[in-house]
Amino acid sequence: MKDVIRVGILGLGVVGSGAVRTLQENGEAIARKIGAPIVIKRIAVRNLVAKRAVEVPAGVLTNVASDVIDDPEIDVVCELIGGVEPAHSYLMRALDNGKSVVTANKEMMAKAGHDLLLKAHEAHRDFLFEGSVGGGIPIIQPLKQALAGNRVREIMGIVNGTTNYILTKMATEGADFGDVLKEAQAHGYAESDPTADIEGYDAQYKTSILASIAFNSQIDPADIPVEGITKITRKDMGMADLLGYTIKLLGIGQADDAGLRVRVHPALLPKRHPLASVNDVYNAIYVRAEPVGDVMFYGRGAGSGPTGSAVVGDIIEIGRNILAGGTGRLGCTCFDSRSLLPMSSLVTKYYVRLRTHDRPKVLASVANVFGDFDVSLESVEQRPQSDDSVDIVLLTHRTIEQNMMSALDVLGRLPTVIAVEGWIRVEK
Amino acid sequence: MKDVIRVGILGLGVVGSGAVRTLQENGEAIARKIGAPIVIKRIAVRNLVAKRAVEVPAGVLTNVASDVIDDPEIDVVCELIGGVEPAHSYLMRALDNGKSVVTANKEMMAKAGHDLLLKAHEAHRDFLFEGSVGGGIPIIQPLKQALAGNRVREIMGIVNGTTNYILTKMATEGADFGDVLKEAQAHGYAESDPTADIEGYDAQYKTSILASIAFNSQIDPADIPVEGITKITRKDMGMADLLGYTIKLLGIGQADDAGLRVRVHPALLPKRHPLASVNDVYNAIYVRAEPVGDVMFYGRGAGSGPTGSAVVGDIIEIGRNILAGGTGRLGCTCFDSRSLLPMSSLVTKYYVRLRTHDRPKVLASVANVFGDFDVSLESVEQRPQSDDSVDIVLLTHRTIEQNMMSALDVLGRLPTVIAVEGWIRVEK
Numbered sequence: 001m002k003d004v005i006r007v008g009i010l011g012l013g014v015v016g017s018g019a020v021r022t023l024q025e026n027g028e029a030i031a032r033k034i035g036a037p038i039v040i041k042r043i044a045v046r047n048l049v050a051k052r053a054v055e056v057p058a059g060v061l062t063n064v065a066s067d068v069i070d071d072p073e074i075d076v077v078c079e080l081i082g083g084v085e086p087a088h089s090y091l092m093r094a095l096d097n098g099k100s101v102v103t104a105n106k107e108m109m110a111k112a113g114h115d116l117l118l119k120a121h122e123a124h125r126d127f128l129f130e131g132s133v134g135g136g137i138p139i140i141q142p143l144k145q146a147l148a149g150n151r152v153r154e155i156m157g158i159v160n161g162t163t164n165y166i167l168t169k170m171a172t173e174g175a176d177f178g179d180v181l182k183e184a185q186a187h188g189y190a191e192s193d194p195t196a197d198i199e200g201y202d203a204q205y206k207t208s209i210l211a212s213i214a215f216n217s218q219i220d221p222a223d224i225p226v227e228g229i230t231k232i233t234r235k236d237m238g239m240a241d242l243l244g245y246t247i248k249l250l251g252i253g254q255a256d257d258a259g260l261r262v263r264v265h266p267a268l269l270p271k272r273h274p275l276a277s278v279n280d281v282y283n284a285i286y287v288r289a290e291p292v293g294d295v296m297f298y299g300r301g302a303g304s305g306p307t308g309s310a311v312v313g314d315i316i317e318i319g320r321n322i323l324a325g326g327t328g329r330l331g332c333t334c335f336d337s338r339s340l341l342p343m344s345s346l347v348t349k350y351y352v353r354l355r356t357h358d359r360p361k362v363l364a365s366v367a368n369v370f371g372d373f374d375v376s377l378e379s380v381e382q383r384p385q386s387d388d389s390v391d392i393v394l395l396t397h398r399t400i401e402q403n404m405m406s407a408l409d410v411l412g413r414l415p416t417v418i419a420v421e422g423w424i425r426v427e428k
Numbered sequence: 429m430k431d432v433i434r435v436g437i438l439g440l441g442v443v444g445s446g447a448v449r450t451l452q453e454n455g456e457a458i459a460r461k462i463g464a465p466i467v468i469k470r471i472a473v474r475n476l477v478a479k480r481a482v483e484v485p486a487g488v489l490t491n492v493a494s495d496v497i498d499d500p501e502i503d504v505v506c507e508l509i510g511g512v513e514p515a516h517s518y519l520m521r522a523l524d525n526g527k528s529v530v531t532a533n534k535e536m537m538a539k540a541g542h543d544l545l546l547k548a549h550e551a552h553r554d555f556l557f558e559g560s561v562g563g564g565i566p567i568i569q570p571l572k573q574a575l576a577g578n579r580v581r582e583i584m585g586i587v588n589g590t591t592n593y594i595l596t597k598m599a600t601e602g603a604d605f606g607d608v609l610k611e612a613q614a615h616g617y618a619e620s621d622p623t624a625d626i627e628g629y630d631a632q633y634k635t636s637i638l639a640s641i642a643f644n645s646q647i648d649p650a651d652i653p654v655e656g657i658t659k660i661t662r663k664d665m666g667m668a669d670l671l672g673y674t675i676k677l678l679g680i681g682q683a684d685d686a687g688l689r690v691r692v693h694p695a696l697l698p699k700r701h702p703l704a705s706v707n708d709v710y711n712a713i714y715v716r717a718e719p720v721g722d723v724m725f726y727g728r729g730a731g732s733g734p735t736g737s738a739v740v741g742d743i744i745e746i747g748r749n750i751l752a753g754g755t756g757r758l759g760c761t762c763f764d765s766r767s768l769l770p771m772s773s774l775v776t777k778y779y780v781r782l783r784t785h786d787r788p789k790v791l792a793s794v795a796n797v798f799g800d801f802d803v804s805l806e807s808v809e810q811r812p813q814s815d816d817s818v819d820i821v822l823l824t825h826r827t828i829e830q831n832m833m834s835a836l837d838v839l840g841r842l843p844t845v846i847a848v849e850g851w852i853r854v855e856k
Binding site for chain 2: 025029032033035124277290291298304315320324331
């Protein structure tokens with residue numbers, strides 16, 4: 001029986017430092033929990049002399065990845081460099097070398113994780129990736145294990161901290177998107193190029209990972225329709241609040257008999273929904289499944305400590321499996337191939353904000369267009385504006401997206417309508 | 429390699445039926461997830477002819493427990509009968525027979541689980557009990573695995589659905605405790621003898637299980653100070669709301685250098701706390717740990733489906749371990765023995781409601797008493813009552829419980845004070 005678990009790490013950035021610090025500070029307790037110490041044997045970095053957030057003993061750092069991947073003594077390889085390549089090739093080789101693997105790389109997992117999972121399964125090795133979604137929130141392990149007896153109906157997540165911070169600030173301070181984005185960049189909550197966050201691509205990767213697990217079906221992130229939060233205005237935030245809702249960027253997966261709906265977009269959520277009070281940089285994943293009912297997992301979705309916690313949790317799990325002689329117990333669970341339904345057939349409620357001229361019968365003409373497309377209205381609010389125009393804010397009943405888009409198209413061309421200024425889906 | 433996992437179940441009540449139904453309805457997907465079917469070989473019940481919530485094939489039911497425990501073909505024994513005995517003896521014998529074990533029995537786990545865990549560990553068998561706390565919420569597995577790299581500072585749970593339902597109704601409807609209790613009994617949310625719930629004993633068992641795992645230290649439920657919710661009045665609920673708080677029954681464990689504080693009592697929680705919006709019969713467990721920060725787990729804390737989900741999750745985990753040849757990978761983690769600190773040395777804030785005569789200098793006399801015991805006040809509210817008395821509602825700054833209790837004792841004997849009508853700890 002092994003008396004030590006040897007770990008090799010690729011990358012010593014934000015997440016790598018968090019994992020190393022955790023193994024250093026809590027190492028004694030971890031060793032007692034699993035029955036053997038976890039030793040960091042090598043860490044591969046690009047620049048050997050860069051300043052580090054953690055102290056590492058002499059001889060551990062290397063700038064040659066193969067010193068980690070090909071070291072026969074190393075049991076577990078942690079990939080914390082990000083991006084698809086060379087991360088994917090490195091892990092493929094690590095598996096070829098008989099190692100178990102941990103990664104926190106959402107992009108690589110979403111785009112190219114499947115063949116790695118299959119290879120790990122065939123080799124009876126572990127391949128864990130808890131840190132790739134939701135930072136420190138345990139969500140992948142609970143979905144694959146504690147909730148494995150369930151049939152998941154819906155998974156709905158706030159999985160991007162940057163956009164949740166921006167939307168929270170917009171809601172609580174009545175601020176504009178652009179101003180909050182600048183502030184978030186100044187605080188380090190948003191990158192200097194914020195595209196991946198605010199356009200929803202980061203959430204798209206994470207949603208593909210979550211939905212693939214929840215529905216046992218490999219879901220290509222490129223097949224997931226995505227909308228970011230740049231279209232959300234201060235006015236929409238205020239109206240949503242008045243109507244009893246809050247606006248969140250959601251990654252959503254839903255299963256019904258016809259197939260799967262997986263999508264990423266901002267949505268109005270009723271304030272009583274458990275996700276509605278998830279604020280600032282916090283993430284949360286809400287799951288509705290049978291027989292468990294609804295459950296939610298909440299915590300910090302990014303950062304050195306939280307994601308480091310997830311990586312170390314995976315290392316501990318593998319350490320236990322190695323010591324018990326049972327790696328490879330949890331393989332790829334994508335044994336189904338369920339089709340994704342197009343957005344056009346989605347049935348949901350919609351929030352719409354129109355700007356119209358202040359003339360008689362404008363509301364009637366608007367309502368008629370909705371009626372022509374079988375869209376029935378739940379509530380309508382008219383608000384005269386200072387410039388003689390009128391804001392009309394509507395909530396529809398559940399309707400087919402295709403009809404809704406046709407109605408909005410026709411509305412935009414009505415002479416009485418100045419502009420369809422915004423529309424947002426409503427979830428519950 | 430085994431091609432089937434055989435399960436034996438003790439008890440076919442609410443939880444047993446939920447587990448059996450889940451294995452029946454989702455059995456095909458479960459088999460594909462783990463690589464072998466899970467078959468229910470025998471179920472031991474007290475009464476063979478009672479009406480059941482699930483259909484069971486002929487020959488599966490028995491009224492002899494040893495038909496389950498001693499059947500050499502059975503791999504996993506699930507104990508779902510409740511109570512300490514004979515549950516404990518049955519599981520001891522199942523472990524002696526080389527079986528892995530699942531239980532959802534909080535009382536037995538809290539009072540007598542330790543020796544079972546040790547025996548399972550020595551025998552390299554699994555002993556899992558996810559269903560014993562929080563119903564379907566994955567909490568024990570995440571604490572022992574995904575969060576295992578963390579040092580837990582605080583764990584705080586709403587772990588009793590009955591009392592959370594009662595407190596929620598009191599808060600939202602301004603109703604009295606006694607009336608809501610009667611309504612809860614009529615709806616089946618409270619038992620005809622509600623003592624275990626409303627006096628906090630159920631929460632005490634669950635808190636002992638959670639704290640034992642969180643702090644790696646065996647904590648006897650009898651050592652956990654407990655207060656129920658019977659002293660909470662409609663008036664306190666209303667005042668808490670005005671002050672920006674809600675009242676919840678909490679199971680709390682906290683670790684600092686001096687030792688552990690574990691306790692169960694109602695508390696005022698700021699409305700922005702993640703636990704404050706956990707309503708009705710829902711449960712949630714909030715964990716503060718390093719390096720993960722704060723995480724929360726939310727869901728239905730009881731019932732056939734939720735607890736059945738947890739039991740089936742444990743069976744699946746054991747099935748995977750058996751198939752991978754690695755049972756016993758997750759043993760008892762109570763390797764520490766940290767002492768519990770007495771309530772008298774607790775430092776927290778307090779809410780106090782006094783009824784006094786309406787005379788000059790009453791407030792001064794009250795404030796003087798608090799001052800004499802080094803209790804400083806954060807806010808004071810005076811409310812004249814219709815009968816010429818005055819309600820004084822105070823929030824204190826952080827103070828030592830011993831001083832606070834002495835101050836309340838002296839206050840109760842002041843001639844100007846009619847009664848110390850209520851006091852509740854304030855958490856954050």
